[in-house]
Amino acid sequence: MADVVGSARETVPLGVSRPDLEVADLPTPEEAFRVRRLGPKELVKFAIGPSLIALGISIGSGEWLLGPQAVGQYGFVGVGWVILISALLQTFYNVECSRYVMATGEAPVVAWGRVPPGWFLWVPLSVFLVIFAFIAGGWAASAGQGVYALVHGETAGEGAEEPRLYAIALLVLVVLITAVARKISRALELTNWGLVTFILVTLLVVDLVLVPWDIWWDGIRGFVTPASPPEGISTSQLGGLAGFTALASGLNWYVMGHYRDKGYGMGHRTGYLSGLRGERTEVLPSGVTFPDDAKNQALWRRWYRLLLTDMWGVFFAGAMLGMLLPTILMSRAVEIAGEGPTKANVPTFVAEVLKGEYGSFVFYIALAVGVCILFSTQLGIFEAMVRVTTDAANGVSPRLRRLIDSDPRKFYYPFMILLLIAISIIIHQALPVGLVEWSANMSNLGALIFPFMLMYLNSKLPRPARPRPWHYVILVLNFLFFGFFFLNFIVDFFGDPLVTF
Template identity: 35%
Template sequence: MDKVRDPATKYAIYVATAVLVLGFIITLVRNGIQILADATFWLGLYGWLAAGIVVGYLVYLGLRILGWRSSEEAEPNVVDTSGVIYRAIAPTATERGTEAIATRSKISAGELPPWEVADLPAPPPFSFNNAIALIGPGAILLGTSIGSGEWLLGPAVTAQYGGFMLWIATTSIILQVLMNMEFIRYTLYTGEPIYTGFMRTKPGPRFWAIFYSVLAFLQLGWPGWASSAATALTAMFVGDIPGPEHAETIKAFGLFWFLSTVAIVAFGAKIERTMEVVQWFFVGAILLFLVVIALGFTAPETWGRAAMGFLRFGTIPPNVDWLKVGGFAAFAGAGGVLNGTLSNWFRDKGLGMGGVVGYIPALIGGRRMSLTPTGKVFPLTTENKKRWREWWKYAITDQYGVWVLGCFLGMGLPALLTLQFIPPGTRFDNQFAIAVYQAQYLSREDTTSIMWFITLLVGFWILYSTQLGITDVFARMVTDMVWSGSSHIRAWRGGDIRFVYYSILSLFTLWGVFILLSGIKPFFLILLSANIAGLNFVFLGLHALYVNRKFLPAELRSPLWREAIVLLSVVFFGFFFCQALPSIIGQFTQGG
């Protein structure tokens, strides 16, 4: 699929390019040629790139509905009684070479043990009901990401800058989903998380296991979500906006709910399934509340202001707080290593070759499960390629139909409430009330205290669901890397991966308790995590492109236009991190 042989894809690329060029011309005409010397002009082109991707994808879907197909997809197959599939025309030289690996039992792949060879499991026929049954990783990622970006940083940036920066969310979400699909591409082919793929590259698994574990720790090792959720509970408890005098109460609530996330992932037969059920509940309840409030309490002109904010590409107000805006850019979707862990959930869900390698079971209620340390790949037979295209449809549905749509709803609805109720220019400076601002202003429209308590409760669940996902993500990510990279770890406790997972989770828990007891301000913990996530996108994007280029067959690799966008994504997130870095250093020197 490296070459554009599909006419629908070709014309979609033409349309997307036209939108980008049109945006370039419009901005140039509106501001004059001198705008070329302004960095915000080039940053704004990322917004037009995102718009081009969306419009191009809609064109692609329309042409596919009208029946535009590549010649490969339209080719008839003839099946004999032995079950071997033959093509109606002679196979190409590439296919003859790739089908030859079906006679080999293993394939060498980098610095880890070789892959075994097996046929790609057949997915159920693509339909709405089957899609509902199979999707789920996108919901877990959405529940994990909706807290800090959508409920905290989004409203904080929107209140301070009046919605003019929402275009950054548009750009970030679109760029992130394309990066997500590269992680998923590797997992569908190998049954391995993308982090295992990273470990297959030089200098070897030990180096990359340590490297990405450190990156994960730097991003996720700050339990700011539990601490921020505790500010909402404290406000409910005291009946007012918390301040420094409530620091000990916030600390106690934060500790209790942080530890409860550990308890949740300990139960159930399969951790991925437990997370999926819990996060589906959280996401559904949260979005229902936001939709009801937005429809019932916001004016039509507010909807227009919010919509325009998502499209004001390149608008950067003066005196920008880059620490806040940089975090907003990274957390507008999910953020850094969270996106990479999506591939772990795809493996555990059993999608693609993930269906033949096993999953991580829960400690309580889960049976011992054999999780192979390395993946399995499939030969590029005609039938396997047909199955690949079906699995890819499910992956697209999970990401675009659940995650992207949920991200825009999760970002847009709180932005509506912020624009409607919070005065422009408001700064969220009270670190002990960071999850209370929405409730404070919403409750002014209510003569009773009902809106105050409901909004605080929803804010608590939003942040709590994020902390729950973070707790699982760190332990899952590090477990997979050490399990794949160390034979000594695999031999420990009889090869039961549950003990590895929960040992790492225990260390993470002890560190989280220490940080919560230290009294570091809740919102700074969120900002620190978010900006580190932006840095992590740089490493993840570049490494994923290299891994897929090196290890995936040419027909399954990403097309060049996708690779170019991932490279541009690296520049986008790297820019915001560099802008925020001086503020991060300054905050640490001042003690957080």
């Protein structure tokens, strides 16, 4: 971690209830990534990364479970446009969350503590919302079903215990990946490079071979055809699809803290979470910002262009491809089977149908892709729950920092084990897709809260980093779009929905 400031420590206030931000120059991208020149090769090798972690989570439950389930039951028209709007709004939202991280080096969960009335409300509430939304473990449970089928050559019966044991084993694998890492974010990036490449390339080849061109066209056309939602689709199902297309709607901020660990902007000055094999590193409990002068204005523009490249070129493009390829394969499977999937069999529906039509080889390929998709999601989400809680505790509790000797790993790993035990219990309580659908609708709750908090924070950044007026409009649209689905879900949960389809 680079020096924060010189001997004379200038500070500036931002918000309430948190320490003032220290002031230092923005680093150059070359300084942050330790390269002489940031060309195309260096861009791919060193700068791209946080978007891959987000994409690894993105190509998951929405793309392999909820999206294909909706398309398999109701077709593309009336479903596809919800997917496109959700992905567009979420990518804009991701950029705005990351804007704050780059300008201050603070993880969003700590930043929320600067919003009135203060950290004592927003930091614990934010941690609770993330854990409440994602602790269900539906991705691990669904992946466990896929592993069972890979081992036995057939899908498990409803309520079988062995798939749940495989799910727990996959959670243990996440612990091992972070434990052997020198830098946890880097380990996640490299793992997702492998997983995402395998998923997209394999799906593309399988779809080109097995899916007729008319289904390809139906899928692409469905994204850009505004239409009423299909008759009979439930409020929870459509809200879950909106929430888990791309990432997690209003809760996407829980992943954007990786830009700090990657060293984007002022994140280079504030530290990162290291693994057990890495050096002991301190994560500053409060952020650092930059002065408004010509030098830093120019540097900010460079960093912002890198952020846009990472988010739109990798995350958005990958998320749309990651939704198209599984859904058209599902559509082909429904065409073959003559019926759609159910909540109970959607994790392995495509593999079973393709096995009957094309043989065991395609069956195992489809299962392997499904397991990788769902594991990449669980990898990111499980680690993120631990990361958010660690950042929050380290940021607001001087007593904890003294107890752990300013080494966040001493909190990170014990909490990860505790969370693993909790998820292992919860995945025994419901069908995997039911757990995922609940999580997706809970993520929409964040859209009622965090866009407005982000507007408050970003409006107080150094002038070069502040959003333009139309960025605020996009954040309001996030509130309206995802907030509608959450309110409809809640009303439907307790009675009749506000809107039926």
